[in-house]
Structure formats: structure tokens, C-alpha cells
Amino acid sequence: MTISDIAERAGVSIGAVSFALNGRKGVSDETRARVLKVAKEMGWAPSTAARSLAESRTETFGLVLARDPALLGVETFYMQFLAGLEAELSTRGYGLLLQLVPTPEAELETLSRWRSSRRVDGVLLVDLTIDDPRVALLAESDELPAIAIGDPSVAGPLACVWTDDAASMREAVHHLANLGHRRIARVSGLTQLAHTLIRDDVFMSEADALGLDPVLVRTDYTPDSGAEVTRALLTGDEPPTAMVYDNDVMAVAGLTVAMELGISVPEQLSIVAWDDSILCQHTLPRLTALSHDVVASGRHAGRRLFELIDGATPAAHLDYIPRLIKRDSTAAAPSA
Numbered sequence: 202m203t204i205s206d207i208a209e210r211a212g213v214s215i216g217a218v219s220f221a222l223n224g225r226k227g228v229s230d231e232t233r234a235r236v237l238k239v240a241k242e243m244g245w246a247p248s249t250a251a252r253s254l255a256e257s258r259t260e261t262f263g264l265v266l267a268r269d270p271a272l273l274g275v276e277t278f279y280m281q282f283l284a285g286l287e288a289e290l291s292t293r294g295y296g297l298l299l300q301l302v303p304t305p306e307a308e309l310e311t312l313s314r315w316r317s318s319r320r321v322d323g324v325l326l327v328d329l330t331i332d333d334p335r336v337a338l339l340a341e342s343d344e345l346p347a348i349a350i351g352d353p354s355v356a357g358p359l360a361c362v363w364t365d366d367a368a369s370m371r372e373a374v375h376h377l378a379n380l381g382h383r384r385i386a387r388v389s390g391l392t393q394l395a396h397t398l399i400r401d402d403v404f405m406s407e408a409d410a411l412g413l414d415p416v417l418v419r420t421d422y423t424p425d426s427g428a429e430v431t432r433a434l435l436t437g438d439e440p441p442t443a444m445v446y447d448n449d450v451m452a453v454a455g456l457t458v459a460m461e462l463g464i465s466v467p468e469q470l471s472i473v474a475w476d477d478s479i480l481c482q483h484t485l486p487r488l489t490a491l492s493h494d495v496v497a498s499g500r501h502a503g504r505r506l507f508e509l510i511d512g513a514t515p516a517a518h519l520d521y522i523p524r525l526i527k528r529d530s531t532a533a534a535p536s537a
């Protein structure tokens with residue numbers, strides 16, 4: 202169905218149809234109403250391709266993930282984030298171009314190619330690092346609007362949507378300290394990620410301020426690595442009485458290891474998970490967790506990127522402060 206067909210049935214010129222359908226001046230109210238009525242009766246819809254060419258827009262946002270595809274479905278975070286993002290994009294008829302690449306270098310190359318070719322109208326950056334080269338690339342000009350999902354301290358001049366991980370970590374440490382725990386372990390994530398380092402720094406500084414005995418161990422966020430470090434800690438000479446895991450799947454794996462070793466949770470070991478999920482709510486015992494509405498964060502990021510392409514000035518937008526949901530996996534420290 203074309204505007205020529207509408208013009209013929211409505212008995213007006215093609216130009217008049219164009220003015221009427223695009224809400225422009227140049228036709229009377231009567232003609233506009235007749236054209237719109239005929240268009241509706243004929244089931245006409247605007248050509249997305251033609252409109253995109255006219256407006257120099259692709260109606261697509263881009264997201265590149267330097268992740269192992271086999272591990273992408275293990276962590277619930279990205280599936281929830283993408284669900285929220287897609288829900289927001291659909292309100293304006295936009296699509297998401299998601300590309301998985303093997304390395305950070307390949308991600309940078311993809312973003313550079315998208316910027317030069319205008320393959321997408323805007324991009325989202327996740328997994329920010331200290332002195333992130335992607336931030337430097339996209340800050341060179343305003344040719345490709347970008348929203349960084351991360352702390353303002355590493356987002357540079359780019360707009361960002363961020364969660365206050367520092368405040369959340371303080372709450373978790375104080376919760377365990379108030380329960381009498383003194384030897385607390387943090388099962389941390391990848392060291393190159395900025396949010397990991399922010400959580401690490403606050404964990405150690407708060408533990409020092411409270412006179413605790415902190416332990417910091419590294420993982421790659423997978424359940425296997427979470428289980429491995431948990432077993433090593435709990436069978437060591439000075440096992441912790443509380444553990445804070447950097448995601449939900451590692452916390453569940455840690456709970457399983459404790460059960461295998463005959464260590465009762467929470468009577469002998471308290472567990473706190475980051476990124477509350479359905480996993481945390483249906484273990485036995487149910488896991489105390491730092492809750493973050495990741496679906497809402499995805500929607501928020503999409504909304505802010507739309508604002509950028511519509512001309513908004515880049516700014517930092519606090520999304521959420523993950524709050525501690527106290528369940529059955531934390532209790533008073535065992536007596537000596």
C-alpha cells in the first residue's frame with residue numbers, strides 16, 4: 202500500500218496525502234481528515250525503511266558483549282537486563298543489535314565500525330573497566346550516542362546509569378558485623394571490572410574500620426569457581442563464619458558446598474548473595490541477598506539512551522541502591 206493508492210481513492214494529490222499523513226501544513230482540516238480515514242480503511246502503514254532513510258536513523262540500538270556464549274545464560278543478570286531493555290525499545294519501535302565477541306579488543310573494533318558506518322543510533326556499554334578504551338573511543342565526538350552502565354567515576358564524559366555498589370557493600374558488612382561475625386570472606390568477581398574494585402575497596406575499608414578480619418578471594422563469576430573457593434575457605438585453618446558472594450549463582454554453589462561439608466547455614470556459616478534472584482528465594486535456606494531490579498535497570502538505560510539521541514546533555518543517573526533482603530541464610534555468629 203502506497204500514498205499513490207491513497208491519493209487515488211481519496212481524490213487528492215500525492216503531495217496532499219504526504220502533508221496529511223505527516224501532520225504538516227498545506228492541506229485543509231477536511232482534506233486531512235478524509236486522507237486519514239481512507240488510509241485507515243486501506244490498512245496503510247508507514248515504511249520503516251523509508252522513514253529511517255529520511256531521518257538518518259536505523260531505529261536500532263547496539264550492545265556488544267565480550268563474553269563466552271556458553272556462560273551467558275548462567276548468570277541471570279544479563280537476561281533480566283536485556284528483557285528490560287527490549288521492553289523499553291519496543292515502546293518506540295526500536296530493535297536491539299546484540300553481538301557477542303571473544304575479546305575486549307574485538308568489542309572495541311566492533312564499536313569503532315558501528316560508529317563510522319552509523320550501523321546503530323546509539324550503544325550501551327557494560328562491564329566497564331578502569332580507563333576503559335571504549336569510553337575514550339565514544340567520547341571523541343558525539344557521532345554515536347552512548348550510555349555507560351557503570352559508576353560515574355569510570356564513565357568519563359559519557360552519560361551513565363549506575364547503582365551505588367559502595368553503599369550496598371557497607372550495608373552487607375554492617376549487617377554481618379552486627380550479628381557478631383568477625384572473620385568475613387568476600388567471594389569477588391573479575392578484577393578488571395570497575396564495579397568489582399569498588400566493592401573490594403569498600404569491603405576492605407569497612408572491615409578495617411569495624412575491626413574485622415576480612416578475607417578477599419577472586420573468581421570468574423561461575424558456579425564452579427564459587428564452589429572451588431568456598432571449599433578452600435571452609436576447609437582451611439581459619440574458616441570464615443560469613444561469606445558475601447558477588448552474584449547469586451556463586452552463592453548457591455557455596456551453599457551446596459557447605460551442605461556437602463556438613464556445615465550448617467546459618468548456624469555455622471552465614472551467606473549473603475549479590476543480585477537477588479529466584480534462585481536465592483527458593484534455596485533451603487533461602488538466601489539473604491542484595492536486591493536489584495535488573496529488569497527496571499534495563500528499561501532505565503534504554504530510556505536514557507532515547508533522551509540522548511533526542512538531544513539531551515549527557516549526565517549521570519543513579520538507578521538504584523541495592524538493598525539487603527534479610528532471609529534465612531544469615532544469623533548470629535557461632536560462639537567460639
